[in-house]
Amino acid sequence: MEKKVNGEALKAIGFTEGKIIGMILTQAASVTTDAATLLGLLTKLNEYPESFLDDPEWKSVAQAMVEAANAAVDTTIPLVGNPDAFAVYGPEFIEAGATTQMTTAMKLPITIAGALMPDAHQGYGLPIGGVLATRNAVIPYGVGVDIGCRMALSITDIPVEFFRANEARFKRELIAQTKFGAGNGFKGREKIDHAVLENETFQITGLLRGLKERAAAQLGTSGGGNHFAEWGVIDFAESDAELGIEKGQYLAFLTHSGSRGLGATIAGHYTRLAKSICPLPPEAANLAWLDLDSEAGQEYWLAMNLAGDYASACHAVIHRKMLQSVGAGLLGKVENHHNFAWKEILNGEEVIVHRKGATPAGKGVMGIIPGSMTAPGFLVRGKGEAAAINSASHGAGRQMSRTQAVKKITREAMRAELKANEVTLIGAGTDEAPMAYKDIRQVMSAQTDLVDTIAMFTPKMVRMAGDGSRED
Template sequence: MENRINGDDLLAAGYKQGRILGEALKAAAALQHLSREEALALLLKVKDYPENFLDDEKLEALATAMIEEMNKPADTTIALVTEKKEYAVYGKEYIEEGAGKQMAVAMQLPVTAAGALMPDAHQGYGLPIGGVLATRNAVIPYGVGVDIGCRMALSVFDIPADAFYANEAKYKRELIAHTKFGAGAGFHGQYKADHGVLDSDTFNITPFIKQLHDKAASQLGSSGGGNHFVEWGIIEFEERDEALNIEKGKYLALLSHSGSRGMGATIAGYYTRLAKDLCRLPKEAANLAWLDMDSEAGQEYWLAMNLAGDYASACHEVIHRKLTAAIGARVLAKVENHHNFAWKEIWNGEEVIVHRKGATPAGKDVMGIIPGSMTAPGFLVRGLGNEAAINSASHGAGRQMSRTKAIEQISKKDMQAVLKENGVTLIGAGLDEAPMAYKDINQVMGAQQELVKVVAKFEPKIVRMADDGSRED
């Protein structure tokens, strides 16, 4: 007797396409001695009560497969939004394809409200460097970045340019004496700095944050590797600036760039792993895992991120305080701004979390600093509050060459020639930070005239970076 049960019969009986349907067809073939009706009735029972057939020699395989399928962990992957969301791009001709692809994926997150790509953008980890992303009630650790609160700080002194040129050796000596660079670098004993940020109650919110205190204390006032720097330069105001109360002219200035050191990197790593456990996304978006702001983890990260931002600011304050005292100068104005951070802001009438990964806040009349490279000028700017750009601008020139490519293609001789041509003294740095590895800052600034207004131009003169160009760990 042949019961001739086929796949359509099994689908009509409630079986689903896939492995189970295949096992059911095998079971049907093993029941050829039964009538079609008897076999179908039996297969229906197996579907509804598989545990009753685990000891049945002809139906055991089907029953086992069905129980395994029922006990398989549910797929909790969060689907990306398929509807295409537009985002503003500035200086598109200067932005590599990889950065655009990363931004497009970020725009597909179900929590995304808006996005923008700055003209210095290049591919990063998760959100591209130069990417701005506004989300609803969610914070993305890798949307902030590893070096949480990385920032620029500028001090303008009451010392005219001529006085600097007459005493360059002194300024070089003091820069070396009062700065420290490199991954893991820090201070010990009597050389350790002090700052109120170390007394913050936020260090006590969790055992994890508390155990970072000693590292933070030892690294306070130091700078990391990679593109972090402290430099003397000449800043020129072509007209009097009323808000800063600075007259037209050229002044000595100190510019620094670094972040929250090992503490920030450790916080970033910990909460990114937690976000990935709690928020499962498709492979292409995995590094954009977020923490809900209403969750305990989200609130913890928010507090830790802000602590890291305050700590980064304190590091700059210590550096500028030491060097100001060393040269016996008076500060005429000080400007600083974070990048690699997230803010609660009102955008398009709603509260959003704005992630600026390698992007400068540029709300209406907000001051910021956009550096070029060790030989290219930097710019003191005032934000124009462009909503399409989510009130943001670039955080620098941006890389046009990867670190590996720079080391392969740029010689020490080439780098020294560019430094000499621009009258820059360099202390430290590797070939991966050579000026030629960066985009043309003038093109980048030209692409964001809708975003910021230039207030003054800064020309680097004595630049200190990590001796080997090492990056923060």
């Protein structure tokens, strides 16, 4: 029988000779996935091992990769905080691993407060859906790898009926005006200029100077995984004076993506630096922080904000191109970061609020909480709930790991779900199937104290990376 993968194939997608390759080959022999799908999955494993830590088939390999990449640290900083002093919203929807990670984060001597959102699941360091307020310190993996990952919504003046009558045109332009997948970018004259590339922060360190060319090539593109660009119908049950939108249905364009290779490289570099100067016990090693009074802390803070500005610029480029291509006028726009840290006032004290996969929901602050490729998303306005550190969920949250989804969900079942919801899908593998996600309505019901719903967005045409990581 022909082997599904071999050492040369693994090295070709980025693995290096050693123990990890041996572990992968051993595990690969026991899985039933075909070779092409398996290599796609292993590419994701190499890029984001933290997302496989709860995967029943690959967690041992992922753990070994994390340990190998981050080495042992001295357990010199004691964990002294109150592990139970954090608010939890929708605990019945949250897996134990996420709660354990939040409990560890609450023990850090820099921690002031914490909260766990109803879409929470286990991550790398701080759980996805975790919110942590600290005193004068920033945790790179409390922000996350995809720094400044964000949502952006453009409400257009194109009638919904026109979209339905001209779906072929909208599909053609959705393909033409977007580019997806890990590592993908533009070349030569395709590259897009934007003021963010003139940001002086690119010149403050050799690392950032070296990343500028890559950032320029990827400006206006989207990543793999759960990143998307989609057309849909947004329904305002009531008029919204702040947005200037009357009651009714509108055609809208919604995107989800982040800071691409720029943010990932910044995250990796400063996490390694934080670990070298902030030794913690093994269970807390990925929560190493940088003091904002230090040179390293200031460097990261500036680099993080640059990555956030860059993510915003990527969305701005995509939305401008898309709306121009279909002749749409803009009636209103809403956008928000997640995977970021902010300086905010909490209970009269300035704190650093990390929202790793959480939406800012201060009083009156607008944001977008998506569901899945067939489930609705919600335009919301924050209530400013202090116990939640002025936050809400950033989506529905996964209920299946990527490996579980690929194993359990068939293409036929996914197509049936899309057809039942009248959604046209371009790209995406079964790892992003709607059934892999929690019920967004249940998640929203668990956070009525955190946000008011302003409008509901129903996806109708969705584009994602071809298999969750690369182009078709």
